Amino acid sequence: MLGLNVFSFADLWSPLFLAAVLVAVSGYFMLVGPLADRFGMAAPAAPRQRIFFVTGMATLYLAQGGPVSLMGHLMFSLHMLSMALSYYVAVPLIMLSIPAELWRTLLRVNPFRRLAFLAHPVTAALLFNGLFSLYHIPAVHDYVMLHFGVHRLYYAVLFAASALMWWTLINPLPERDRWNGLAKVGFIFLNMVLLTPACGLIIFADKPLYATYSDPDAWARAMGYCVSGDTAALLRSFGGPAFFEVMSPRVDQQVGGIGMKFIQEVIFASMLASVFYHWYKKENGQDGDDKLPESSGVKAAN
Template identity: 50%
Template sequence: MLGLEYFSFRALWSPWLLFLTIALLIGYFYLIGPWRLKHFPNERRATPWQQLMAVSGIVLLYIAQGGPMNLLGHLMFTFHMANMSISYLIAPPLIILGIPAYVWRFTFGKPFWKRFSRSMNPIFTLVLFNVLFSFYHIPAAHDYIMTNYLLHEFYYFVLLVTAMMMWWQITCPVPEWSRLNGLRKMAYVFASGVLLTPACALIIFAGEPMYAVYNDPNVWAKAMNYCVAGNTQQLLSQFQGPAFFNLMAPAEDQQLGGILMKLVQEIMYGCILAYIFSQWNRQENAESDGDLRGTGPAGTV
């Protein structure tokens, strides 16, 4: 299907990333299980929803960066944008919300991290991620990063870190570390959507294919070094380039990728806005109930 049968297990499943994912899952359940009982016995255990979010986030990140979808992202631009959406718009908030507050406090409560947290200004993290993400989708930058392995690895890691920093402002699970109230979080999500729109619009409304990785067979073969071991120039003689695998014309593939990215962004941001509103409403109701209990004849001190 989609030509995956032509590639090896290593190319399809990235074994070292698979082992890392399994290690992260084991480490997560150790932290919320035996480690919590030993060091934080009075802390509440992670809820089933938290566990589901954390596991989903870690597994989705592996699927996008190490599973078959990663290889498909080098064959079709649509899958590439699906991977970007999963890696930086879906997985980060799931992971942040899935890890209990006591783990975050233990990990980042040290004096060094407190000094580092000064750089976690909400405006800075918002602009930083969106600028890096938009810059990556400038055709010349995209093709250069995709064809240089070490830079590719480094840039994707930086994107993940900055995405986590941005999402932290919205989904911070440690109440005393949160810098934004409910209304400002909603404005933050809206601003992020606005900043991400130009990159999506550039891709959707381009009249012709922009990325050589998906159009030039020689550039594509070089980019495939990221996924396939050995001399990828042999792929040219066997498949004559990415067109062999693509189900659509390059321009249509590119437009669909941009549309998919924008749709995922809108859906994800809509879900996050609903989450923020529910949390804000719950907090307001709790404060109102507290005020009511503290007033009137029964509450007079």
């Protein structure tokens, strides 16, 4: 499919990134296991928190270092899948895997306290969705895709902005969770609305917007950051992104916009159901019936 057999194992699976992910997973298991008492944790992380972390890191690897990352340079729809997996799946899973006591330790030593205002729900929603939308303005997107250092920095900032946005919904610390159920419902709808213009621009455009998916020279330059070898030879051999297409660039673009919006809607709909569930239980005096121990840190939205 997509002619991926022309790429090397290293191109498809990014061994260095995989090694970094495996080191992070090993470090996490040490931190929430044998070293848990050093961070004031009464008990090691709950089993499902460990599953959350492994799943989140595996998702992040597939999206940013595995085949989905490479295929995201071949088709815009797969680029959007990579973005959705990174910021709407991997980030909340990783955050849910961190025990409450560890969160408190991290916040105590946080060197970015002066930027705490960025975690305000409205600010965080505007920041993440603004950065995401800015990135998908054609001129900005092509510039970022063609400048490797800027590309990595922008993705790192998006990752941090996504974490700030998710904090309002999956905050495990009661002393820092000041938003009630109605406010969280409004926050979810705010995020859903803020992403709509960018997706609408992509879905309803009457022509391909991004040179890195339609212009052979721009595509070859962008590919140079994720594959080994001479990209000029890659261009001579395949003539550009059209060789790997399974649909026209415009349709691929539309599928990407629709897919991104659909994934966001599904994930936020599940969060909406969780907010309503916990809000209902709290209003009926049942909020504490099925809470996890504080050390688990897995408390969704109240």
